[in-house]
Amino acid sequence: MAVWGCGSVVVWECGGSDSIKVLEIQVPPRVPTGETVRLGCLYDLEGANLYSLTWWRGTEQFYQFSPSSQEQMTVYDSPGITVDRNRSSRDEVVLRNVSHASAGRYKCEVLADFPSYEKDSQITSMEVIGELLYCVISKKKTMDKSPLAFEYCDSPRLMGVRTG
Structure with a gap:
């Protein structure tokens, strides 16, 4: 089984600005059904601490990583989305066995911790096509x-x- 994705994800932490920023969202634009997909989100916290990183497909949240929570990773039920908990982390989310129901607009949203609670996000689309x-x-x-x-x-x- 092939793994489709955009490479490894790096978390950038630089100083110099007062606003967090999602630098790049990494979602393959087209994948065949049944494959494994890696979703990545590059962001700059501008010196702030991460409160949460969330992934959405359309208006449905399916993944949240909150480093200061006791249960750091939360996966929500969403049709067509099967998160591989063992391979997902702060840096990437791995989806297994994608289907036509997995297609749509994906959003990575990053939220800074207290005191600012600033947030930023980026959106891109993924198309799921017939079998390879x-x-x-x-x-x-x-x-x-x-x-x-x-x-x-x-x-x-x-x-x-x-x-x-």
Whole structure:
């Protein structure tokens, strides 16, 4: 099983400003059904402490990390979202077995602790497409006399290529 994502996530802590900021949200734009996905959120707390980092799909919260809480990680039920608790943390959330119900607009929201309780967020979309489909490459000639032709490929699906 492939793991789809955008690489490791780093938490930046720099001085110089008085406002927290989400620098980048890392969500793969297109993934096939059944895959594992890593969601990342790069942020700058500007010297503040983190109160919570939350993930939303649409208007539904599905994950919260609160470092000062006894139970640091909270996972909420949300159709199409299966959080891998063992691989999720402050830095990333791992979703298992994504389906078409997992598609949508994802938001990472960061909230600073007392005294400011400032927050910032970014939103991006993830599309979930049909199963990873391998196309058969035929050696017969096509109408344009090309020696190779793609067969059995469905254009809305993510296509890999395997010679055969």
